[in-house]
Amino acid sequence: xxxxxxxxxxxxxxxxxxxxxxxxxxxxxxxxxxxxxxxxxxxxxxxxxxxxxxxxxxxxxxxxxxxxxxxxxxxxxxxxxxxxxxxxxxxxxxxxxxxxxxxxxxxxxxxxxxxxxxxxxxxxxxxxxxxxxxxxxxxxxxxxxxxxxxxxxxxxxxxxxxxxxxxxxxxxxxxxxxxxxxxxxxxxxxxxxxxxxxxxxxxxxxxxxxxxxxxxxxxxxxxxxxxxxxxxxxxxxxxxxxxxxxxxxxxxxxxxxxxxxxxxxxxxxxxxxxxxxxxxxxxx
Amino acid sequence: xxxxxxxxxxxxxxxxxxxxxxxxxxxxxxxxxxxxxxxxxxxxxxxxxxxxxxxxxxxxxxxxxxxxxxxxxxxxxxxxxxxxxxxxxxxxxxxxxxxxxxxxxxxxxxxxxxxxxxxxxxxxxxxxxxxxxxxxxxxxxxxxxxxxxxxxxxxxxxxxxxxxxxxxxxxxxxxxxxxxxxxxxxxxxxxxxxxxxxxxxxxxxxxxxxxxxxxxxxxxxxxxxxxxxxxxxxxxxxxxxxx
Numbered sequence: 281x282x283x284x285x286x287x288x289x290x291x292x293x294x295x296x297x298x299x300x301x302x303x304x305x306x307x308x309x310x311x312x313x314x315x316x317x318x319x320x321x322x323x324x325x326x327x328x329x330x331x332x333x334x335x336x337x338x339x340x341x342x343x344x345x346x347x348x349x350x351x352x353x354x355x356x357x358x359x360x361x362x363x364x365x366x367x368x369x370x371x372x373x374x375x376x377x378x379x380x381x382x383x384x385x386x387x388x389x390x391x392x393x394x395x396x397x398x399x400x401x402x403x404x405x406x407x408x409x410x411x412x413x414x415x416x417x418x419x420x421x422x423x424x425x426x427x428x429x430x431x432x433x434x435x436x437x438x439x440x441x442x443x444x445x446x447x448x449x450x451x452x453x454x455x456x457x458x459x460x461x462x463x464x465x466x467x468x469x470x471x472x473x474x475x476x477x478x479x480x481x482x483x484x485x486x487x488x489x490x491x492x493x494x495x496x497x498x499x500x501x502x503x504x505x506x507x508x509x510x511x512x513x514x515x516x517x518x519x520x521x522x523x524x525x526x527x528x529x530x531x532x533x534x535x536x537x538x539x540x541x542x543x544x545x546x547x548x549x550x551x552x553x554x555x556x557x558x559x560x561x562x563x564x
Numbered sequence: 565x566x567x568x569x570x571x572x573x574x575x576x577x578x579x580x581x582x583x584x585x586x587x588x589x590x591x592x593x594x595x596x597x598x599x600x601x602x603x604x605x606x607x608x609x610x611x612x613x614x615x616x617x618x619x620x621x622x623x624x625x626x627x628x629x630x631x632x633x634x635x636x637x638x639x640x641x642x643x644x645x646x647x648x649x650x651x652x653x654x655x656x657x658x659x660x661x662x663x664x665x666x667x668x669x670x671x672x673x674x675x676x677x678x679x680x681x682x683x684x685x686x687x688x689x690x691x692x693x694x695x696x697x698x699x700x701x702x703x704x705x706x707x708x709x710x711x712x713x714x715x716x717x718x719x720x721x722x723x724x725x726x727x728x729x730x731x732x733x734x735x736x737x738x739x740x741x742x743x744x745x746x747x748x749x750x751x752x753x754x755x756x757x758x759x760x761x762x763x764x765x766x767x768x769x770x771x772x773x774x775x776x777x778x779x780x781x782x783x784x785x786x787x788x789x790x791x792x793x794x795x796x797x798x799x800x801x802x803x804x805x806x807x
Binding site: 404407 | 667681685687709712717726727
């Protein structure tokens with residue numbers, strides 16, 4: 281049996297400057313932060329980040345990795361606004377391509393189904409059509425009076441997600457309340473699909489871990505690599521394994537106050553091997 | 565609070581989705597009293613029965629599994645009434661909570677983003693809750709249109725207007741709707757202790773007015789009891805509203 285297990289650094293080695301990377305999770309929930317930290321430490325640059333975004337995008341903005349953000353929102357949930365993303369936006373240092381949340385689902389779905397676009401009424405009348413240069417209007421072939429928005433497929437160069445458990449081949453389960461759009465993120469990337477998980481278990485134990493087939497939502501045909509990293513989503517939540525680390529999140533937010541504060545935070549929490557991060561974070 | 569609850573009167577069996585602490589409590593008030601068929605979220609991935617808004621000491625009674633993906637099925641089927649906030653809102657109800665400033669690519673202030681506002685407003689009933697009614701919020705023109713107003717929906721054609729249903733704006737001072745000329749915002753009632761002049765001063769554009777302008781009703785004893793003892797016993801509301 282082929283194992284797809286690898287290290288965060290191996291994931292980074294498969295990525296290139298200028299790539300479009302989809303990131304799973306939602307806001308500050310179940311984000312693949314250990315892979316994000318590895319990207320943050322790497323020499324990668326000019327990335328386009330596609331995400332229901334939180335500290336994944338914020339951290340990469342703070343580390344100067346982001347050329348373009350493709351997001352319907354950026355939030356830390358318990359702290360509504362993401363300060364590092366805001367700083368990058370207000371400095372005009374990244375391009376922002378705005379989306380509606382549901383429209384975002386359609387972009388991922390179109391890529392997953394390999395069609396160029398999906399139609400919707402979402403976006404009509406709003407400034408999305410003026411500010412998002414990839415959106416087009418399309419006339420219904422069934423009623424020429426009806427004009428809808430064509431949401432282009434979000435074809436991803438790579439996708440990264442964090443799940444609760446997986447087997448060594450990439451069959452994975454979520455144990456929290458919501459899969460979010462992780463399966464679509466993985467399907468929207470034809471190659472370079474990586475997941476990190478809290479724990480790797482043998483395939484015969486997957487169903488027992490899940491408790492129900494309904495949680496077996498990521499199949500190995502959607503996954504190219506598996507990183508086993510307990511705490512890999514920290515400081516975001518990964519219930520039921522752990523809740524969001526609110527005090528860590530506050531520290532991360534406070535680090536946006538000055539260049540000096542960021543340097544200190546970065547030295548302690550980002551510019552260190554992941555193993556050291558995990559050792560230190562449990563000692564907090 | 566009861567003015568917000570009143571937004572849901574007559575809605576029937578749909579998802580009442582008021583966003584934020586005060587609107588969430590108001591949705592529960594509506595369901596517990598005059599609109600019993602509403603369905604409400606737990607703020608995560610379930611639609612729940614029971615009147616509690618934030619904590620479920622006796623356990624949650626789940627009616628439906630509703631992860632984010634299912635929420636779009638609800639939104640696009642139209643069976644939902646959302647109450648959103650707004651950093652800016654104009655006379656036709658165009659809303660902005662994405663960014664402030666003339667240049668979108670280098671805004672003066674970056675806010676939350678478009679979220680679901682474009683989709684919500686053209687698919688189902690929408691109302692707004694503005695906790696601090698001021699001329700900085702009620703502006704002649706918003707910097708970015710996130711939620712669609714009456715004029716922009718009309719200009720965008722039949723697919724935009726087919727299910728467009730922008731209803732009310734409830735603030736800390738008053739209740740407003742879009743019953744003015746060409747669907748402009750109109751003052752419907754002022755809250756007890758607030759004058760019409762207070763509202764006019766706090767609004768950065770000319771308001772149409774209902775004739776007569778009413779006074780918003782006070783909560784009933786039963787509504788107060790529900791809020792204090794059942795829906796929000798821990799007093800989450802006090803962070804946003806003084807008693």
